[in-house]
Amino acid sequence: xxxxxxxxxxxxxxVLDKREAILRAAIKVFANRGYFSSKVAxxxxxAGIADGTVYLYFKSKDDILHSIFDRAMTEFIxxxxxxxAEIEDPVERIRRIAQLHLEKLxxxxxxxxxxxxxxxxxxxxxxxxxxxxxxxxxxxxxKTIADGQAAGVFRTDLKPVVGAKILYGALDEMVTNWILSxxxxxxxxxxxxxxxxxxxxxxx
Amino acid sequence: xxxxxxxxxxxxxxVLDKREAILRAAIKVFANRGYFSSKVAxxxxxAGIADGTVYLYFKSKDDILHSIFDRAMTEFIxxxxxxxAEIEDPVERIRRIAQLHLEKLxxxxxxxxxxxxxxxxxxxxxxxxxxxxxxxxxxxxxKTIADGQAAGVFRTDLKPVVGAKILYGALDEMVTNWILSxxxxxxxxxxxxxxxxxxxxxxx
Amino acid sequence: xxxxxxxxxxxxxxVLDKREAILRAAIKVFANRGYFSSKVAxxxxxAGIADGTVYLYFKSKDDILHSIFDRAMTEFIxxxxxxxAEIEDPVERIRRIAQLHLEKLxxxxxxxxxxxxxxxxxxxxxxxxxxxxxxxxxxxxxKTIADGQAAGVFRTDLKPVVGAKILYGALDEMVTNWILSxxxxxxxxxxxxxxxxxxxxxxx
Amino acid sequence: xxxxxxxxxxxxxxVLDKREAILRAAIKVFANRGYFSSKVAxxxxxAGIADGTVYLYFKSKDDILHSIFDRAMTEFIxxxxxxxAEIEDPVERIRRIAQLHLEKLxxxxxxxxxxxxxxxxxxxxxxxxxxxxxxxxxxxxxKTIADGQAAGVFRTDLKPVVGAKILYGALDEMVTNWILSxxxxxxxxxxxxxxxxxxxxxxx
DNA sequence: AATGAATGAGCATTCATTCAT
DNA sequence: TATGAATGAATGCTCATTCAT
Numbered sequence: 001x002x003x004x005x006x007x008x009x010x011x012x013x014x015v016l017d018k019r020e021a022i023l024r025a026a027i028k029v030f031a032n033r034g035y036f037s038s039k040v041a042x043x044x045x046x047a048g049i050a051d052g053t054v055y056l057y058f059k060s061k062d063d064i065l066h067s068i069f070d071r072a073m074t075e076f077i078x079x080x081x082x083x084x085a086e087i088e089d090p091v092e093r094i095r096r097i098a099q100l101h102l103e104k105l106x107x108x109x110x111x112x113x114x115x116x117x118x119x120x121x122x123x124x125x126x127x128x129x130x131x132x133x134x135x136x137x138x139x140x141x142x143k144t145i146a147d148g149q150a151a152g153v154f155r156t157d158l159k160p161v162v163g164a165k166i167l168y169g170a171l172d173e174m175v176t177n178w179i180l181s182x183x184x185x186x187x188x189x190x191x192x193x194x195x196x197x198x199x200x201x202x203x204x
Numbered sequence: 205x206x207x208x209x210x211x212x213x214x215x216x217x218x219v220l221d222k223r224e225a226i227l228r229a230a231i232k233v234f235a236n237r238g239y240f241s242s243k244v245a246x247x248x249x250x251a252g253i254a255d256g257t258v259y260l261y262f263k264s265k266d267d268i269l270h271s272i273f274d275r276a277m278t279e280f281i282x283x284x285x286x287x288x289a290e291i292e293d294p295v296e297r298i299r300r301i302a303q304l305h306l307e308k309l310x311x312x313x314x315x316x317x318x319x320x321x322x323x324x325x326x327x328x329x330x331x332x333x334x335x336x337x338x339x340x341x342x343x344x345x346x347k348t349i350a351d352g353q354a355a356g357v358f359r360t361d362l363k364p365v366v367g368a369k370i371l372y373g374a375l376d377e378m379v380t381n382w383i384l385s386x387x388x389x390x391x392x393x394x395x396x397x398x399x400x401x402x403x404x405x406x407x408x
Numbered sequence: 409x410x411x412x413x414x415x416x417x418x419x420x421x422x423v424l425d426k427r428e429a430i431l432r433a434a435i436k437v438f439a440n441r442g443y444f445s446s447k448v449a450x451x452x453x454x455a456g457i458a459d460g461t462v463y464l465y466f467k468s469k470d471d472i473l474h475s476i477f478d479r480a481m482t483e484f485i486x487x488x489x490x491x492x493a494e495i496e497d498p499v500e501r502i503r504r505i506a507q508l509h510l511e512k513l514x515x516x517x518x519x520x521x522x523x524x525x526x527x528x529x530x531x532x533x534x535x536x537x538x539x540x541x542x543x544x545x546x547x548x549x550x551k552t553i554a555d556g557q558a559a560g561v562f563r564t565d566l567k568p569v570v571g572a573k574i575l576y577g578a579l580d581e582m583v584t585n586w587i588l589s590x591x592x593x594x595x596x597x598x599x600x601x602x603x604x605x606x607x608x609x610x611x612x
Numbered sequence: 613x614x615x616x617x618x619x620x621x622x623x624x625x626x627v628l629d630k631r632e633a634i635l636r637a638a639i640k641v642f643a644n645r646g647y648f649s650s651k652v653a654x655x656x657x658x659a660g661i662a663d664g665t666v667y668l669y670f671k672s673k674d675d676i677l678h679s680i681f682d683r684a685m686t687e688f689i690x691x692x693x694x695x696x697a698e699i700e701d702p703v704e705r706i707r708r709i710a711q712l713h714l715e716k717l718x719x720x721x722x723x724x725x726x727x728x729x730x731x732x733x734x735x736x737x738x739x740x741x742x743x744x745x746x747x748x749x750x751x752x753x754x755k756t757i758a759d760g761q762a763a764g765v766f767r768t769d770l771k772p773v774v775g776a777k778i779l780y781g782a783l784d785e786m787v788t789n790w791i792l793s794x795x796x797x798x799x800x801x802x803x804x805x806x807x808x809x810x811x812x813x814x815x816x
Numbered sequence: 817a818a819t820g821a822a823t824g825a826g827c828a829t830t831c832a833t834t835c836a837t
Numbered sequence: 838t839a840t841g842a843a844t845g846a847a848t849g850c851t852c853a854t855t856c857a858t
Contacts, residue, residue, distance in 0.1 A: 039831065039832085040832060040833080041832090049839080051833090052841060053838080055833070056838070056839075060832075116324070117325060120325055121322070121326060122321065145406070153407065153408060154408065155407070162394070162398075165378060165381055166377065166402075169377025172373055173370065173373025174370075193363070197362065197401075197402065197405065198370075198406060199405050199406060199407045201402065202358045204356070204357060244848080245848080245849090253822080254823045255825095255849090256822075256824060256850080264850080447851090447852060448853060449852075449853090458819045459854090460854085460855075460856080461818055462854095463854070463855080468853075468854080469852095469853065529729060529730070529733015530646055530733060553814070556814075563812075566809065566814065571814055573782070573786060573789055574782040574786075577782040577785025579781070581780055582778075584781075585777055601778070602774075604770060605778050606813065606814060608815055610767055610811060611766065611767070662843060662844045662845055663828090663845065663846095664829085664830075664844060664845060665842080665845095667830080668842070
């Protein structure tokens, strides 16, 4: 896809590039040492800039973490909406959501670590986050389940919001285990395992 | 066995009481402010003792958090073994595990916050913890699922370890949402909702 | 020499014994770790008593160090006076002083370390000490030199006080080197080497 | 080689200046209060900088003391080698050493206090220091005495190393007394008094 | 007298943030 | 914009001393 600016030398593009570089560096550093143990100097060093420069692009260390979440969540939600746009069938929609969830997080281990560990590691963040993108995400799942119930494909003795949490929790645990695992394996295929149970249960 | 000292005033008991008081205070403080933002002075203040006294009972702030996890996990595992001892049926065992999980964490909101937030908020802790009690817990679920498969009550096209993670993840998410919820509701009943899906799936 | 109290069980004797035990323990601990790095608890432990008991015999940690110096210095001065009482000849008196200096410090390595290191390691102590026993000690040497000059055996183009410092400094350095030496050798014989130079110089 | 920046304003010079300022401040503070009683904040205050700035130039409080010793000793040894380079006569060399010793320490009272008090006030420092510059210093004296013996000007019934210690000890005591003295007098002239005795002895 | 648990003042060090250049 | 030296508030931990028993 062609860029609208020639080379990366336009003022705007440079700004975005450096901001981007800092975010990437922060994701790496936060993933390795954790938010509280990471120093702004580490991030600057990883990004190849001076410490002070960080503050030209972010208001604070806290702001960096928030920006990481915001950007990733926005991208994820957008990508989700795009992919779900043409899928009508609730079952297929749920399948697509689950796959997308694990594909996205499975594609960037550092980002996954930051999401699973740092986002969860702070009630403050979690609360703010719930109010933001996370709530929206859960809501998309909830609505799809409700649609499925209306369409007569999902059992109706289950509150959609609870179903959404169960699916999300199961997927989330797949990610957490993948992060902590000493073995290296692809995360995305786990979606099918989760869906197998989510859709059909474990009882024969 | 008769005590030589009346009631809980024996030296041993006093020591345990103070240690206990510090742990309780720490759970409260950690739950409210998070581990990193909590000051040892906060804990001491909450426990009604001098700052230095904390160090007569714990080696460091870090040691306090570890002690919280260790004690709670040991108690939980013990209680679990006791309650599961007389249950043979895999389905019932799984049900008991899920209920116990939410009963225990639902009984102490602060403790639940510390577990959900602080334990998850540190790869270091998570790794140490995985190697310790958490792995053991997941293993109990895994074995029960395997037993159920052998007994012909659970579908066999699912790896027991994956099933265990799915169940755990779903329960865990119930706890996390309960913690973050502005509304106040009992956590334990959520176990049935999770089991409904885990056992039977959502498809009609 | 017979004791005036039978056994060590009289109140006075017990007090002295425990005080003595604390001082001995302190000398050992101070010698090994240095005054500032030594903890009162270390001293109590070495003396086999409870921490608080130290304060029944000494006003403070500082007081212990002072007591060590005071007692040792008093003993040393007394012993010196006794031994010098019957020596008239200034040369022999100087010899006796030098020998006694190295004999005494050479007899107790820990005490020597405390004297050489801790006493010197604090201007405060040194000033207080100068005003106390140390000044008295130097004065005895000074007077002996002056006597020798009056008697025509010592050169008179040297201020007695300077001569006293030179002798003391040379002896002191023997002690310091002996303490720091990795090899083990008797300190007392070094007195003759010092006196050889002090009396006759190094020039042929 | 021309500088691109005028006078002492180059980055390197500024760094050295601030490092120098901290060392000077530390010498003053250590001399007045002693190493253990001195606070890093005192040093920073004396140097007119913020507390944290100290750590941009030194690794720790301990590192400051070491740097003081290292720099002074290096300077002293260098200056000594320079001045002794053209002196052949062992007697004159000894004289020069003694004079230099008292000239240098007599030129900076605070530095002298730090050397006499803090260096001696720690077996740890003394041991490290013995292995370093101090041993080298004593060795220079020792060799000169041995040369004098070989040249037939010094008596041979004295081990050179012992002679070196005696001279050093005598000089050292001059410094210590000068530091502790309430009167103010020049230290350097005391070298002649010491040499008078060292060379010719006190006996007529 | 003896104990040792409790106290709390004290301090070296870190690090997010600022700002002169 | 970019730098990185400087700042100084913040805090975990130690240990001399006290005092209830």
